[in-house]
Amino acid sequence: MIKKSLLIWLSIIPLAIINGALRQLVIEPLIGIKYANPISGLILCCLIFIVSFIFIPKLGKGTSKTYLYIGLLWIVLTITFETVLDLVMGNTITEIISAYNITTGNLWLMVVIFIGFAPWIAAKIKRII
Numbered sequence: 001m002i003k004k005s006l007l008i009w010l011s012i013i014p015l016a017i018i019n020g021a022l023r024q025l026v027i028e029p030l031i032g033i034k035y036a037n038p039i040s041g042l043i044l045c046c047l048i049f050i051v052s053f054i055f056i057p058k059l060g061k062g063t064s065k066t067y068l069y070i071g072l073l074w075i076v077l078t079i080t081f082e083t084v085l086d087l088v089m090g091n092t093i094t095e096i097i098s099a100y101n102i103t104t105g106n107l108w109l110m111v112v113i114f115i116g117f118a119p120w121i122a123a124k125i126k127r128i129i
Contacts, residue, residue, distance in 0.1 A: 001059050001060065001062065001066065001070075002070070002073070004058060004059050005059060005070045005073065005074070005119065006073075006077075008051065008052070008055045008056065008058075008059075008119075009073075009074050009077055009078075011051055011055070012047070012048055012051055012115070013081070015044070015047045015048075015051065016044055016047075019040055019043055019044045019047060020040070022040070022043075023036050023037070023039075023040035027039055027040060033105075034105055035105075037104075037105045037106045037107065038105050038106075038107050040107075041106070041107025041108060041110055041111050042107065044111050045107075045110070045111055045114045048111070048114060048115050048118050049114075049118055049121070049122070051118075052118040052119055052121070052122035053122045053125065053126070056118075056119050056122035056123050056126065056128070057122075057123075057126045057128060059123075059128075060128070061128055061129075062123065062128065062129060063129060064120065064123075064124075064129050066129075067119045067120040067122075067123045067124075067128075067129060068116075068117075068119075068120050070119040070120075071115070071116035071117055071118065071119045071120055072116060074115050074116060074118070074119065075112055075113075075115060075116040078112055078115055079112060082096075082099075083096055086099075100112075
């Protein structure tokens with residue numbers, strides 16, 4: 001079950017990259033960064049939900065705890081991936097941490113929390129748990 005959940009999480013990465021490109025190349029020039037960041041965060045949450053809704057049932061029956069553990073794993077993987085990627089791109093730790101400040105309009109923290117609950121929410125809606 002954990003291996004399959006890793007594959008599901010991996011399928012979210014290209015969607016997040018496309019969403020980021022869409023934000024920078026289309027949304028931000030049209031409406032500015034102030035509104036582009038929150039809109040992009042909401043779009044990414046929707047994409048995460050759609051992927052979870054489609055693929056979580058493939059994991060089979062589990063308990064609420066199972067799906068919350070999968071969500072916790074996804075949070076750790078997401079934060080690790082994002083941090084490593086940002087460091088490789090030359091961002092400082094201060095810049096990386098600032099992405100988690102929702103008062104700036106950046107909803108990244110919300111996205112990270114949502115990705116943690118997405119497996120459980122999808123399993124609950126699909127009546128797997």
